[in-house]
Structure formats: structure tokens, C-alpha cells
Amino acid sequence: MKRLFYSTDSLDDAEKISDEVHELGIDDHHFYVLSRDENGIKTHHLHGSTQIEKTQILSARKRAMLLAGGAALLLFSVLFFFTEAVDKFLLQAIGASIVVGFIVMVVVRLAGKSFDEYFQILVDEHLDAGDVIIIIDVAKSQTHIVETQLENHPKAQFLADSSNLASPIPD
Template identity: 80%
Template sequence: MKRLFYSTDSLDDAEMISDEVHQLGIDDHHFYVLSRDESGIKTHHLHGSTQIEKTQILSARKRAFLLAGATALALLTFMYFFTDLTNKFLLQALAASIIGGFVVMFIVKLAGKSFDEYFQLLVNEHLDAGDVIIIIDVERSQTHKVETQLEGHPKAQFLADSSNLASPIPD
């Protein structure tokens, strides 16, 4: 799935956008709003929060751990099935896999942390200016349809897109 981020001026606009994307088949579990106006979120019957920090929407660090584990497992699997190293040097093969996993985790975690921090600053900047952030998770096959619909919406401003791997929209 792909995660799309948009901003708009008001919760009224967010509610209109919500109605439009619901007509395209996006349900409430894939549509989320961030706004400093907590009571407004409830009165507009939107699914959302006042702070991005209260959610797990930004998760580049989680993806780093997943990638590191997968790297260590792939390295160990490769050594076990395609070389004789594991028969002769089992402890060294395990150590190499673990070290490889940690190196990948460190590099990706640094990149992920800086992405998460940058994006959190961007979102908070918009929220502090009174904007409403709209987050929509879409299947790859729906992406073009949703993007086209929102390009035609005068109040929807595209911010970014990302993966939603390991970062579900909160209930």
C-alpha cells in the first residue's frame, strides 16, 4: 500500500475530501486526519488526532529493524545453503550475519530517523499554521484514481507520499 499526505485549510474541506475518497472506495480505516482542533475532528465525524506524535504513522525506524532482521536472515541462509562456511565456521557465520544485520540497521535507522524527524517537523509546521493534514492509505491500483480526484480538488494540497509498511493508521 501507499500512503498519501495532503493538507487543507479547514476541517470542512477535510470532510468534503473524506466524502470524495469514500466514494472511490476508501474506508475510514484508511483515512486519517491530523488537526489541532480536537472537538472539530469529532463534530465533523472524522477519524483523527491532534498530534502526529500520538500515532505510529511515521515508522521509518521500524522498517529499519525489519530490514536489518531480513538482511541477517538472508545472509545466514545464503551461507548455510550455498557455502560450506556454516559447517566449518558456524559461530563465525552467525556473528557475520548478526554484524551485517546491525550495520544495515544502523545505516537505515539513521536515514529513517532523519526522514521521520523531517516529516514530523513538516506536519507540525502545517498544524501550527492552522492547516489540517489528511493521510490516506491506498492500494497501488487505487493510487492514480485518488491522486487524480484530489488534484482536481481546489483545497487539497499534496505534501508527500510514502510506504505504510509497519505503520498502520490508528483505530
């Protein structure tokens, strides 16, 4: 799935965008709004929060752990199935897999943390200016349809897109 981030001027606009996107088949569990107006979120019947920090939508740590575990498992699998190293050097193979996993985790975590911090600053700037942030998770098959719909919406401003790997929209 792909995560799309848009901003708009008001919760009224966000509600209109929500209705349009719902007509395209996106349900409430894949549509999220950030706004400093907590009462407005409720009165407009939108799924959302006042702070991105409360959402865990940006999660460099989770992505890093998944990729590190995958890298360690991949290395160990290659050693196990394609070499005789595991037969002779089991502890060394496990150790090498753990070290590679740790290195991958550190690198991905630093890169992801940098993106998360940058994006959190961007979101906070928009929220502090009174804007509303719209976050939509879409399947690959729906991406073009949703992007086209929002490109044609006069009040929707594209901010960014990313993967939603390991960071679901909160319930």
C-alpha cells in the same frame, strides 16, 4: 501500500475530501486526519488526532528493525544454502549475519529518522498554521485514482508520499 499526505484549510474541506475518497473505495481505517481542533475532528466524524506524535505513523525504528532482520536472514540463508561455511563455521556465520543486520539497522534507522524528523517538522508547521493534514493509505491499484481525484480537488494540497511499511494508521 502507499501513504499519501495532503493538507487542506479546514475540517470542512477534510470532510468533503473524506467523502470523495470513501466513494473511491477507501475505508476509515485507511484515512486519517491531523488537526489541532480535537472537537472539530469529532464533530466532523473524522478519524484523527491532534498530534502526529500520538500516531506512530512515522516509524523509522520499525522499518529499520524489519530491514535489519531481513538482511541478517538473507545473509544467513545464502551462507547456509549456497556455501559450506555454515557446516564449518556456524558461529562465525551467525555472527556475520548479526553484524550485517546491525549495520543495516543503523543505516536505515538514521536515514528513516532524518525523514521522520523532517516530516514531523513540516506537519507541525502546517498544523500550527491552522491547516488540516490528511493521510491516506492506498493500494497500488488505487493510487492513481486517488491522486487524480485529489489533484482535481481545489482545496487539497499534496505534501508527500511514502511507504506505510510497519506504520499502520492508528485505530
